[in-house]
Amino acid sequence: MIVVMETTATQEQIDHMTERVRKLGLKANVIVGTERTVIAAIGEKREDTKDSLASGPGVSSVMPIIAPYKMASREVRPEPTQVQVREFRAGNGICGVMAGPCSVESEEQLMSAARAVKAAGATALRGGAFKPRTSPYSFQGMKEEGLKLLAAAREETGLAVVTEIMSTDDVELVAKYADVLQIGARNMQNYRLLEAVGNVDRAVLLKRGASATMDEFLLAAEYILNEGNENVMLCERGIRTFEDHTRFTLPLASVPYLHRKTHLPVIIDPSHGTGHTYMVPDMAVAAVAAGADGLIIEVHPDPENALSDGYQSLEFNxxxxxMDRCRVVAEALGRSMG
Structure with missing residues (x-):
């Protein structure tokens, strides 16, 4: 349930109610909004819990949380969350852009991509050091050497680093180099991994599973939020359907739906969502028009010879x-590309 504090509630009253929630055997998550503070009380409740909390000092009201995803719900935080990492921002009117190669392949490849996406207006560099591949014989990534190259690119360009993490064993290592930890579609329901990144001081980009429902997607985010990490972004990267003209089916209706249900920023991946280079620009522009809070786009200096996903990567030009087209649409809607 949600303990809604009065707009005039003091910090002492908020602290008192937070402690009261804990004494009732519930987990207390304090959320400071623009107008008032609310305390989400999560856990098994007794019959007298609501009355006990409602009588507390500085309390305006106590309401149940109807959605199964408690911390991610708009019921808990009506205002949109903005995630900021270095110069990258996503949410609350800002559409942040993450761009770069699918895989880190070499210093020359990564540095040229980082400089190009920075010049075009991206504020985060994506690049896979650990690569989950369908075939064990495919390129698996440069691992820690790739992470070091990403950190070097950040040092030169100032771009925030976004890279995928595949195992709980790698959390400490990847967090040492990256600013944003990406949970790939295959790991969306790897609950131990979700809990692990929830305990790290890094933003998280959570990708929707190829067959996941929206409730499953939001409940996966809940695992991260429930561990105390509030810097979570939801990424729609397409779902598996009977269509075969695209790699996946990219449902842009996810953007307004998720905005209605959750305060978390919604990122669109037009590269994986289509699987075809020629479709990526149009779907990126359409995503901005739909209200997306960010884009993650694969960009490579030589897509034809890329070690992974070259067929869906953009060249620099x-x-x-x-980006130029996206800016026009964003500005027309009173938003900005971050």
Missing amino acids: QFQAT
């Missing part, structure tokens, strides 16, 4: 043109 294509990415620049895409």
Whole structure:
């Protein structure tokens, strides 16, 4: 349930009610809004819990949380959350852009991509050091050497680093180098991994599973939030359907739906969502028009010879043109590209 504090509630009263929630055997999550503070009381409740909390000092009202995802729900935090990492921002009117190669392949490849996406207006560099591949014989990534190259690219360009993490064993290592930890579609319901990144002081980009429902997606985010990490972004990267003209089916209706249900920023991945280079620019622009809080786009200096996902990667000039179009749409809607 939600303990809604009065707009005039003092910090002492908030602290008192937080402690009262804990004494009732519930987990207390304090959320400071623009107008008032609420305390989400999570856990098994007794019959007298509501009355006990409602009588507390500085309390305006106590309401049940109807949604199964408690911390991610708009019921708990009506205002949209903005995630900020270095110069990258996503949410609350800002559409942040993460761009770069699918895989880190070499210093020359990564540095050229980092400089190009920075020049075009991206504020975060994506690049896979650990790569989950369908075949064990495919390129698996440069691992820690790739992470070091990403950190070097950040040092030169100032771009925030976004990279995928695949195992709880790698959390400490990847967090040492990255600013944003990406949970890939295959790991969306790897609950131990979700809990692990929830305990790290890094933003998390959670990708929707290829067959996951929206409730499953939001409950996966709940695992991270429940551990105390509030810097979570939801990424729609397409779902598996009977269609075969695209790699996946990219449902842009996810953007307004998720905005209605959750305060978390919604990121769109038009690269995986389509699987075809020629479709990526149009779907990126459409995502901005739909209200997306961010984009993650694959960009490579030589897509034809990329070690992974070259068929859906943009060349530098294509990415620049895409960013120019996205800016026009964002500005027309009173938003900005961050």
